[in-house]
Amino acid sequence: MNVAAPMRTTGRRVTGWALKVAGLGRIYGDPGPGSLAGTGPGAGTSVSPLTGAVVAAWDVSFDVSPGEALGVVGESGSGKSTVMRCLAGDERPTGGSAYLREAGDGDLFALDDGERRRLRIDKIAVVYQDPAAGLNLGVSAGGNIAEPLIAAGGRHFGRIRDRAAELLERVEVPLDRMDDPVRTFSGGMRQRVQIAKALANRPPVLLLDEPTTGLDASVAAGVLDLLRGLLEELGVAAVVVSHDFTVIEMLTRRVLVMQHGRVVESGLTDQLLEDPQHPYSQRLVAAARG
Numbered sequence: 001m002n003v004a005a006p007m008r009t010t011g012r013r014v015t016g017w018a019l020k021v022a023g024l025g026r027i028y029g030d031p032g033p034g035s036l037a038g039t040g041p042g043a044g045t046s047v048s049p050l051t052g053a054v055v056a057a058w059d060v061s062f063d064v065s066p067g068e069a070l071g072v073v074g075e076s077g078s079g080k081s082t083v084m085r086c087l088a089g090d091e092r093p094t095g096g097s098a099y100l101r102e103a104g105d106g107d108l109f110a111l112d113d114g115e116r117r118r119l120r121i122d123k124i125a126v127v128y129q130d131p132a133a134g135l136n137l138g139v140s141a142g143g144n145i146a147e148p149l150i151a152a153g154g155r156h157f158g159r160i161r162d163r164a165a166e167l168l169e170r171v172e173v174p175l176d177r178m179d180d181p182v183r184t185f186s187g188g189m190r191q192r193v194q195i196a197k198a199l200a201n202r203p204p205v206l207l208l209d210e211p212t213t214g215l216d217a218s219v220a221a222g223v224l225d226l227l228r229g230l231l232e233e234l235g236v237a238a239v240v241v242s243h244d245f246t247v248i249e250m251l252t253r254r255v256l257v258m259q260h261g262r263v264v265e266s267g268l269t270d271q272l273l274e275d276p277q278h279p280y281s282q283r284l285v286a287a288a289r290g
């Protein structure tokens with residue numbers, strides 16, 4: 001299937017999409033036709049009463065432009081991480097399609113595993129909640145960042161080291177820690193190294209899955225500040241998944257609210273925070289406002 005090429009405007013920001021997702025769905029268990037009935041927000045569950053399948057995400061559609069960040073917010077079990085895992089290529093969706101401008105007009109979900117892995121080298125980068133998922137903790141900070149650079153064809157030791165140092169400096173990790181194993185770093189520093197590694201090959205798309213959950217509040221605030229600056233500066237198209245509207249508010253321009261595997265509301269983040277329409281969004285916003 002061909003998708004019309006997005007329009008480019010002058011400057012770093014473009015009006016066309018960098019990533020477009022249409023009708024993404026993921027069902028765990030029997031994906032037969034009966035499995036959708038009786039699931040979703042109206043039914044109050046994502047588990048099919050007929051087949052027992054879990055409709056973790058269904059009919060999720062959005063696009064993200066370069067220089068834009070889109071949030072996906074919802075409570076535990078709402079399906080937001082499933083969406084992220086499908087986009088990252090960590091698992092295969094049951095249905096839908098996705099297009100990456102820089103990868104031509106082919107459906108990402110139709111690629112084989114090897115092709116998906118190649119996209120992860122320099123086109124779609126992921127920052128996971130758990131730094132251990134994105135880093136090798138036994139390897140130095142510099143070595144972790146070198147890994148995607150080498151995978152992308154980097155062979156010159158000096159240039160790889162310079163790029164690693166530049167990235168560590170940008171994420172405010174002291175350069176004298178560059179050769180220390182990441183295992184010896186604090187949680188906040190590990191997350192900064194993970195961010196540096198994700199950005200190593202200047203990917204057009206960055207997926208952030210609960211990037212500050214699990215960090216102490218003051219450490220999380222520092223990492224959020226860093227991410228906000230990077231997203232403004234880099235022109236990357238970002239998708240930010242979080243259960244926390246405070247994170248979404250700080251990092252994103254638009255947001256989707258998910259409940260029981262479905263999108264129940266979407267819009268500009270500040271407007272949705274100001275005047276949420278769906279009762280579930282109202283509950284999430286109230287929780288964020290304390």
Ligand SMILES: Nc1ncnc2c1ncn2[C@@H]1O[C@H](COP(=O)(O)OP(=O)(O)OP(=O)(O)O)[C@@H](O)[C@H]1O
Nearest residue numbers: 028046054056074075076077078079080081082083
């Ligand atoms: N491998 C799996 N097998 C079966 N069900 C799964 C699997 N992974 C996720 N689920 C179910 O899919 C639904 C959505 O899970 P998902 O992890 O996407 O939610 P989430 O909103 O990201 O929550 P959390 O923040 O807790 O990860 C949940 O009901 C979950 O139990």
